[in-house]
Amino acid sequence: MAEEKKMAGFICTGCGIGERLDAGQLETTSTRDGKMNTCVQHEMLCSKEGVQVIRDAIDNDGATHIMIAACSRRAKVEAFNFPEVAMTRANLREGVIWVRPDTDENKETTQEMADDYIRMACAEAKFSTKPSKSGEQELNKTIMVVGGGITGMTSAMEAAAAGYPVHLVEKSGALGGRIAEYYKVLPTRSPYAEPQESGIAEMAAAIEADDKITVHLNSTLAQTSGAPGRFSVDVATESGSTSNFTCGAIVQASGFTPYDANKLPEFGYDKSADVITNHELEALAKAANGGPIKRPSDGKEITSVAFVQNAGQCSDEEGKLAYFSGVTDLVSIKQAMYFKELNGDCDTTILFNNLRTPGAAGEDFYRAGQEAMVLFSKGIVSEVVPGDSLTVKFKDLILNEDTEMDCDLVVLAVGMEPNSGPDPYYATEGAGAPGPGEEANPNAVPEISVDSILNLDYRQGTDLPQLKYGFNDSHFICFPYETRRTGIYAAGPVRRPMDIQQARDDAAGATMKAIQAAENAGKGMAAHPRAGDLSYPIFRKEGCTQCKRCTVECPFGAINEDEKRYPLFNEARCRRCGTCMGACPVRVISFENYSIDTVGQQIKIVDIPEEWDEKPRILVLACENDAYPALDQAAMNGVEINPWARVIPVRCLGSVNLSWITDSLNNGYDGIVLMGCQRGEDYQCHFVRGSAMAAERMSKVGDTLQTLNLEPERVVVYEVAITDIERAPKLINDMAETIEKIGMSPFKF
Amino acid sequence: MSTNSQKYRNSFLKEVEANVEEGEWVKMCMQCGVCAGSCPLGKHWDHPPQEIFMMIRAGKREEVLTSDSMWMCTSCYNCIARCPRGLPITHIMHGLATYAKRLGLAPKNQPTQGFSQLFWDNLMKKGRVNELKMGLSMYFKDGFAQGVKNAMANQKLGQNMMKAKRMNAMEIIGGHGVKNPGDLAKIIKKAQEIEDGNIQDFS
Numbered sequence: 001m002a003e004e005k006k007m008a009g010f011i012c013t014g015c016g017i018g019e020r021l022d023a024g025q026l027e028t029t030s031t032r033d034g035k036m037n038t039c040v041q042h043e044m045l046c047s048k049e050g051v052q053v054i055r056d057a058i059d060n061d062g063a064t065h066i067m068i069a070a071c072s073r074r075a076k077v078e079a080f081n082f083p084e085v086a087m088t089r090a091n092l093r094e095g096v097i098w099v100r101p102d103t104d105e106n107k108e109t110t111q112e113m114a115d116d117y118i119r120m121a122c123a124e125a126k127f128s129t130k131p132s133k134s135g136e137q138e139l140n141k142t143i144m145v146v147g148g149g150i151t152g153m154t155s156a157m158e159a160a161a162a163g164y165p166v167h168l169v170e171k172s173g174a175l176g177g178r179i180a181e182y183y184k185v186l187p188t189r190s191p192y193a194e195p196q197e198s199g200i201a202e203m204a205a206a207i208e209a210d211d212k213i214t215v216h217l218n219s220t221l222a223q224t225s226g227a228p229g230r231f232s233v234d235v236a237t238e239s240g241s242t243s244n245f246t247c248g249a250i251v252q253a254s255g256f257t258p259y260d261a262n263k264l265p266e267f268g269y270d271k272s273a274d275v276i277t278n279h280e281l282e283a284l285a286k287a288a289n290g291g292p293i294k295r296p297s298d299g300k301e302i303t304s305v306a307f308v309q310n311a312g313q314c315s316d317e318e319g320k321l322a323y324f325s326g327v328t329d330l331v332s333i334k335q336a337m338y339f340k341e342l343n344g345d346c347d348t349t350i351l352f353n354n355l356r357t358p359g360a361a362g363e364d365f366y367r368a369g370q371e372a373m374v375l376f377s378k379g380i381v382s383e384v385v386p387g388d389s390l391t392v393k394f395k396d397l398i399l400n401e402d403t404e405m406d407c408d409l410v411v412l413a414v415g416m417e418p419n420s421g422p423d424p425y426y427a428t429e430g431a432g433a434p435g436p437g438e439e440a441n442p443n444a445v446p447e448i449s450v451d452s453i454l455n456l457d458y459r460q461g462t463d464l465p466q467l468k469y470g471f472n473d474s475h476f477i478c479f480p481y482e483t484r485r486t487g488i489y490a491a492g493p494v495r496r497p498m499d500i501q502q503a504r505d506d507a508a509g510a511t512m513k514a515i516q517a518a519e520n521a522g523k524g525m526a527a528h529p530r531a532g533d534l535s536y537p538i539f540r541k542e543g544c545t546q547c548k549r550c551t552v553e554c555p556f557g558a559i560n561e562d563e564k565r566y567p568l569f570n571e572a573r574c575r576r577c578g579t580c581m582g583a584c585p586v587r588v589i590s591f592e593n594y595s596i597d598t599v600g601q602q603i604k605i606v607d608i609p610e611e612w613d614e615k616p617r618i619l620v621l622a623c624e625n626d627a628y629p630a631l632d633q634a635a636m637n638g639v640e641i642n643p644w645a646r647v648i649p650v651r652c653l654g655s656v657n658l659s660w661i662t663d664s665l666n667n668g669y670d671g672i673v674l675m676g677c678q679r680g681e682d683y684q685c686h687f688v689r690g691s692a693m694a695a696e697r698m699s700k701v702g703d704t705l706q707t708l709n710l711e712p713e714r715v716v717v718y719e720v721a722i723t724d725i726e727r728a729p730k731l732i733n734d735m736a737e738t739i740e741k742i743g744m745s746p747f748k749f
Numbered sequence: 750m751s752t753n754s755q756k757y758r759n760s761f762l763k764e765v766e767a768n769v770e771e772g773e774w775v776k777m778c779m780q781c782g783v784c785a786g787s788c789p790l791g792k793h794w795d796h797p798p799q800e801i802f803m804m805i806r807a808g809k810r811e812e813v814l815t816s817d818s819m820w821m822c823t824s825c826y827n828c829i830a831r832c833p834r835g836l837p838i839t840h841i842m843h844g845l846a847t848y849a850k851r852l853g854l855a856p857k858n859q860p861t862q863g864f865s866q867l868f869w870d871n872l873m874k875k876g877r878v879n880e881l882k883m884g885l886s887m888y889f890k891d892g893f894a895q896g897v898k899n900a901m902a903n904q905k906l907g908q909n910m911m912k913a914k915r916m917n918a919m920e921i922i923g924g925h926g927v928k929n930p931g932d933l934a935k936i937i938k939k940a941q942e943i944e945d946g947n948i949q950d951f952s
Contacts (some may be wrong), residue, residue, distance in 0.1 A: 347758040351757075373776055375758070376780070377757055378803075391753065399800060399803055473887055641769075
């Protein structure tokens with residue numbers, strides 16, 4: 001340690017803190033218990049003068065660690081921004097005075113609470129160091145776009161327009177993807193009345209003319225290695241040659257494949273050439289070349305068409321798609337209008353169960369279809385009987401009868417399946433994961449193997465992790481483009497089924513995120529949700545037992561292995577959640593400003609009164625993303641929180657190390673409340689798996705409690721949402737009641 | 750009976766669009782069923798409007814035009830007020846009933862239809878409705894004996910109407926009318942000619 005630690009404390013007496021608390025005593029606590037070298041009070045620390053006091057202490061007195069006792073760490077972040085020192089905050093306003101009633105009988109416990117928060121912030125400061133970048137990072141402004149369909153093309157054009165060079169990699173021999181095969185597309189402009197030209201050829205020409213975009217046709221990715229800011233990509237062409245380039249971030253726009261209609265024998269797809277899919281109809285309409293659309297079987301001009309909606313989708317039957325592809329009802333309306341345009345007096349009947357026409361064009365386009373005499377009938381098709389004239393058997397759900405109709409052509413509205421690579425977590429979290437009560441099979445593989453798209457050389461698999469039905473996992477509420485591989489963004493139907501306009505919007509969004517990721521990587525900063533964070537995991541190799549828990553549990557696949565099978569941290573891939581830190585049984589992983597010690601020492605320094613004082617202590621570890629803000633909000637609303645609670649924000653519940661739990665029980669805490677985000681399929685965890693990991697680890701905490709001869713009710717884990725403003729304080733208060741019932745911990749020394 | 754080649758095709762829908770008043774709206778129905786749920790007399794209908802519209806699309810020409818349903822409409826306008834697609838459902842029902850009658854397909858002895866015919870005939874005589882004659886023709890439409898019974902049963906009502914000057918006993922001779930009923934008849938005849946000319950043949 002070259003520099004000597006100089007610790008300076010600052011206590012704000014504004015916002016009523018000075019009136020409610022004995023600031024003199026807080027000052028004494030910070031220097032006596034908290035070991036601050038200096039401590040000063042200020043009546044309004046966030047004011048210009050107050051900030052100057054802190055600035056002077058850093059600039060003139062050489063303070064290296066500062067403790068600010070004022071409001072919540074989530075408030076006044078612009079004022080209290082001192083990146084050149086290690087800084088901690090004691091939450092006296094939202095954490096203490098706003099959650100305690102201002103009465104004489106509460107004065108003592110309120111002051112005790114404040115004193116503890118001062119001690120905790122001092123301890124945290126003492127064990128923190130100022131976050132600084134690793135020096136590992138590079139700025140590489142190149143963006144790689146995987147897939148040359150509408151999504152990839154839009155992404156490439158957006159990146160180029162923003163001044164970022166692009167490598168566009170396309171598997172086939174031409175740009176345009178599926179849309180190049182389409183006759184027309186859904187309207188994008190008011191009045192949304194007619195199908196319009198796709199303009200894909202013009203887009204392809206613009207891309208070829210753009211010198212910022214390098215197009216690799218007939219190419220696949222042989223290997224993608226590295227991390228954001230320094231991805232190295234080997235591109236293999238069909239002819240066998242390979243080339244290499246580097247890029248800062250990646251957009252994966254690998255698109256979709258139409259559902260295989262051969263899996264629908266009831267609709268006679270394999271028996272009659274006149275039963276086709278919605279995708280095949282596009283080619284048929286295009287081939288008509290402005291003339292009437294003709295029947296595939298005999299070239300007869302088509303005079304009647306039936307569209308079978310939800311063919312093989314929205315179904316709970318085995319082998320069919322369980323989801324709706326969003327756009328297929330609009331597509332059928334569009335295609336029915338092709339016949340109105342090209343085949344004169346052709347009858348078009350759309351047999352639907354639930355007609356869904358989302359998006360800006362939706363309702364208007366539906367009406368336009370009705371105006372054009374497209375016939376809509378609510379019915380479920382059971383069978384298509386092949387023949388010279390096809391017979392469609394269905395149940396009319398309005399007239400409630402089994403009926404049938406004849407037509408020249410049947411179009412099956414099949415859904416979209418994502419072009420994802422193999423799911424890295426297929427056997428553990430994905431489709432092959434064991435159900436409740438089933439034995440896990442770590443070697444489970446999907447029946448149908450798929451080719452990798454990215455060929456990542458990550459230890460945790462070659463492709464993006466999936467959530468469900470093969471779609472890439474992304475936090476669909478807060479950051480939809482973010483995947484579980486930092487710096488790689490999914491866009492278009494590989495992420496969820498969508499139409500062209502949505503895919504284009506998606507591409508623009510993902511591209512902006514990719515640019516941000518490349519820029520952040522250049523500065524050594526984390527991506528969402530800890531955007532801008534410079535700290536990164538450091539690990540003490542001597543202590544490592546090579547147990548691999550960190551590499552397995554990292555939700556973002558950030559940790560590789562070196563030749564000697566030690567973990568190899570990739571700072572640029574890391575999202576700074578600390579799940580690795582929580583996982584490590586030998587506690588060798590830490591961040592500069594967040595470690596086993598920065599939290600562990602806070603737990604230790606809290607004053608634990610003797611048993612006969614009847615003042616229990618409740619440790620609350622609250623996720624900084626949702627639970628902690630909910631508690632802050634509760635404080636603003638004046639919701640009371642029990643005076644025995646001591647709240648410590650954690651980056652993610654996944655970063656909670658079991659040692660904190662055992663230590664606090666040994667130290668005499670009477671109860672522990674853990675607050676994380678919702679887990680499971682509809683998770684809200686900002687780090688995807690952190691909350692689930694924590695729940696898994698805590699399920700084993702019962703053993704620890706048993707060895708200590710403690711009641712299991714003393715440790716509880718809750719899922720808390722940011723909106724749980726009344727509930728979050730109540731959960732803490734419930735624990736106080738529990739303790740009253742079961743009694744104080746016997747571990748008070 | 751319609752054959753498969755006409756089912757769920759546009760043929761009857763086109764006929765309705767061409768020949769039924771407001772019939773061009775039928776294609777705009779989105780089958781939400783709000784009309785069926787809003788009709789206060791819905792339970793007396795064989796087919797609520799939603800079904801009638803679906804039957805038109807399904808090509809059930811006979812069933813629709815011989816149906817009793819459209820005749821059950823009392824013009825309360827609840828369906829029109831509630832239809833999210835703005836279909837003038839009441840008008841379409843009357844349009845369909847009229848078209849069915851024109852084709853001679855309307856159900857025989859349908860009471861609403863009988864009343865409508867009496868009303869029309871009464872009106873066309875002088876250009877004004879003669880309440881007394883209208884009432885009497887309603888009473889006696891099923892024969893003399895039944896007519897006397899009906900009249901006796903409604904005796905009080907008739908007296909009250911006279912007291913309130915809503916009905917005049919003198920109307921039995923001649924009664925009031927427009928200035929020139931002959932001209933009115935000419936206007937109606939001309940209108941009927943225009944309407945007949947617009948009807949397209951789908952038979």
